[in-house]
Amino acid sequence: MSHGHHDPEENLPDWLRALRRQQEEQAGQSQPAAAPDPAEEPDWLQEIRQRYRPGATKAEPQEPAAGPSEEEPAPALQDTQPQLPLRLELAEEVAEPPEPWLPFEAEEPLETEPVDEALELAEPQARQPYGDIQEVEPAEDSLDLPATPTFIDESDETAFPSTPAFSEDPDDLPSEPGWLESLRPIEDFPHEDARSAAMLPEGPPQEGPLAGLSDVLPTSHLVGQIGKSVEYSTRLQVTGSQRQHAAVLQELLQSEEQRSADPVERPLGNRLLGLLGSLLLIAAVLVPLVTGSQSAGRPDSTQAPEVRNIFNSIDVLPAGAPVLVAFDLQPAQYGEVAPAVSAVLGHLLDKQARLVLLSTQESGPALAERLLAEHLGNTPLVSTGSYLNLGYLSGGSAALRSLTSDPRGVVLSGPGRSDPWQTPALQSIQHLRDFAMILVIASDGDSVRVWIEQAGTQLPAGLYAITSAQAQPLLRTYLQSSPPSLRGLVSGVSGAVIYERLRGDVGLGRHYWDAYSYGLGAMVLVILFGSLYSRLAQTTEPKPAKPGAPSGA
Amino acid sequence: MTRRFSLPIAAAVAVLGGGFVLVSLLMPGLEEMRSRVLNWAVLLAALALLLGLANLFQVHWQKIREGNQRLYSTVLLIAMLATFGITLWEGSRAGIPMWIFSHIQLPIETSLMAGLAASLTLAAARLVQRRNTPLGYTFLVTLFILLLGSGPLFGQEIPFLTQRVAPIINNFLATGAMRGLLIGVALGSMLTGLRVLIGADRPYGG
Numbered sequence: 001m002s003h004g005h006h007d008p009e010e011n012l013p014d015w016l017r018a019l020r021r022q023q024e025e026q027a028g029q030s031q032p033a034a035a036p037d038p039a040e041e042p043d044w045l046q047e048i049r050q051r052y053r054p055g056a057t058k059a060e061p062q063e064p065a066a067g068p069s070e071e072e073p074a075p076a077l078q079d080t081q082p083q084l085p086l087r088l089e090l091a092e093e094v095a096e097p098p099e100p101w102l103p104f105e106a107e108e109p110l111e112t113e114p115v116d117e118a119l120e121l122a123e124p125q126a127r128q129p130y131g132d133i134q135e136v137e138p139a140e141d142s143l144d145l146p147a148t149p150t151f152i153d154e155s156d157e158t159a160f161p162s163t164p165a166f167s168e169d170p171d172d173l174p175s176e177p178g179w180l181e182s183l184r185p186i187e188d189f190p191h192e193d194a195r196s197a198a199m200l201p202e203g204p205p206q207e208g209p210l211a212g213l214s215d216v217l218p219t220s221h222l223v224g225q226i227g228k229s230v231e232y233s234t235r236l237q238v239t240g241s242q243r244q245h246a247a248v249l250q251e252l253l254q255s256e257e258q259r260s261a262d263p264v265e266r267p268l269g270n271r272l273l274g275l276l277g278s279l280l281l282i283a284a285v286l287v288p289l290v291t292g293s294q295s296a297g298r299p300d301s302t303q304a305p306e307v308r309n310i311f312n313s314i315d316v317l318p319a320g321a322p323v324l325v326a327f328d329l330q331p332a333q334y335g336e337v338a339p340a341v342s343a344v345l346g347h348l349l350d351k352q353a354r355l356v357l358l359s360t361q362e363s364g365p366a367l368a369e370r371l372l373a374e375h376l377g378n379t380p381l382v383s384t385g386s387y388l389n390l391g392y393l394s395g396g397s398a399a400l401r402s403l404t405s406d407p408r409g410v411v412l413s414g415p416g417r418s419d420p421w422q423t424p425a426l427q428s429i430q431h432l433r434d435f436a437m438i439l440v441i442a443s444d445g446d447s448v449r450v451w452i453e454q455a456g457t458q459l460p461a462g463l464y465a466i467t468s469a470q471a472q473p474l475l476r477t478y479l480q481s482s483p484p485s486l487r488g489l490v491s492g493v494s495g496a497v498i499y500e501r502l503r504g505d506v507g508l509g510r511h512y513w514d515a516y517s518y519g520l521g522a523m524v525l526v527i528l529f530g531s532l533y534s535r536l537a538q539t540t541e542p543k544p545a546k547p548g549a550p551s552g553a
Numbered sequence: 554m555t556r557r558f559s560l561p562i563a564a565a566v567a568v569l570g571g572g573f574v575l576v577s578l579l580m581p582g583l584e585e586m587r588s589r590v591l592n593w594a595v596l597l598a599a600l601a602l603l604l605g606l607a608n609l610f611q612v613h614w615q616k617i618r619e620g621n622q623r624l625y626s627t628v629l630l631i632a633m634l635a636t637f638g639i640t641l642w643e644g645s646r647a648g649i650p651m652w653i654f655s656h657i658q659l660p661i662e663t664s665l666m667a668g669l670a671a672s673l674t675l676a677a678a679r680l681v682q683r684r685n686t687p688l689g690y691t692f693l694v695t696l697f698i699l700l701l702g703s704g705p706l707f708g709q710e711i712p713f714l715t716q717r718v719a720p721i722i723n724n725f726l727a728t729g730a731m732r733g734l735l736i737g738v739a740l741g742s743m744l745t746g747l748r749v750l751i752g753a754d755r756p757y758g759g
Contacts, residue, residue, distance in 0.1 A: 362602070393595070410592065518708070
């Protein structure tokens, strides 16, 4: 499918063709526009011109023009001319409707010379970068502009002065009416250029996307600030009163440091009190341990139902029941907790429970090994190594949560390369609730609290704990809750003694009980007599004289 | 520049991780993924122990180079490196590591606890001299009652204190105070968790 050449005039409507014919007739009456010299035109352009000449047939488009044609080029040939500036074409479109009063032809360009002159006066450097555009403008000059309309020629030059659009010379300004002159605050305006320094022409930028273009806003400093957040001052906004308070606080701290740095002159009575108190405490604890005294009466189990609960729960365990023992114990509390642990674990071993040891403290596995070897080494399950120490579980409460939800997926340090879950003690364990009992051995109440919070809700059998005596007030709240979050508790030496009494055994707790009793009495005596002495010394101590008070009668 | 970029990433990781674990506790079907994320935390906590060991070594090595308490730092570094090396070589349950634990670490920590008990006793004896206020006397009276009710004194039990007064203090006063304390701890934990989840608190260094 080929597209043949066709005359653009064919598709024009009749009214437009009549209008064009009328324009041609009017153009013929005026001075014809200066056509370009055909001798200077290239061959290809001449061919196009011949092809669209009126009267030329399509059969002879190849004939070149013999000489300069006197006929006007067809309007369609204007697309072969160099492009006029955009404002002139727009002016053609605006002027194209044949208004009868228009004094000039529609194809004639508007008179733009005064505007260009004003632009050149105002911005002499503005046209320099656009030299290539200025080279096109001679085509505009080549067109013969029509004579100035009559009404413009006859107009008064003083009534319509040709004023440039912008002039820095105040003398060039036309005269203004008096009322406008009185309103103009001429004296208030600075005569220098009010543009900011960033807007003043400084020559073309040397870098960036606008390199080489003049009279553009400099963007280098703007580009450098992109992405830079506003930085606020972090200095404290301190008022005067706050500054005074800070000075007072600083003086107090300095006085405290100075007091601690100075050698303390303790009174002789205080030194004797400290010495005698320490000797009394040491003697009260050591003498019963050395003599092996068992004179102090053991407390009744009715005073501690939580101890009886844990005893009853262990007592009904079947043989071979898996019991998880969390050994979250610190070495500092080992001596206090060891009697209770040995008593409870001894009961478990007597019931032939399969012990699985675990610790969330770094020293827990070592303490567990030491306790089993030291106090329960004679039991068959310990001597034969029929227990499993899973080792240390790092991660705190997060690790406990992971252990609760997926015991087989946790990372443990104890068993080494072998899989502990393939041992007989753990083969039946899929969840934490599969253990027959979970026993937490802890130094403080917080460790047990974490176990209760992370695992207590998913354990139908509940939790049991062996702790230091200092954890009892905190854990008592969980013992008294309904349903109880903590089923049983053995705390301190007294709990160990009660448990041993329930078992009908004499163990480490009983051995420590007299030392505990005598040490408790010694503490009460030291505090009682120490407080009396302190009160007496305070009343007999001379009071320092108040500054400004009269020195005597 | 690195810090400016790393802070939003650390905060995003913390918020997303905490939010996911929280959502997984409420929505079924995410248990396996939650367990995996929690295991990552377990491994990171174990790695933090090694980082703490390295930091301790660096601090005391710097003290030795600066001549600041050189003897203590030297002893600490030798003991630390020896224990770490032997435990790494033999395992934590071998003879020498267990001997070090049983004969050095355990007695030292137990002795410190015993010394703390004696110090607290003497401090209580001097309490009146230091703080002669109604609250000071209240503390002393409560302490006397609890000590007398904790067990027999010199082998002799005072039933009125051990079976009447002490249980009242333990079961009502102490337990009530502890319940209030636990409620406060729970509310504080929730608030802290929410602040971390929304990025208001950045305990990871942000």
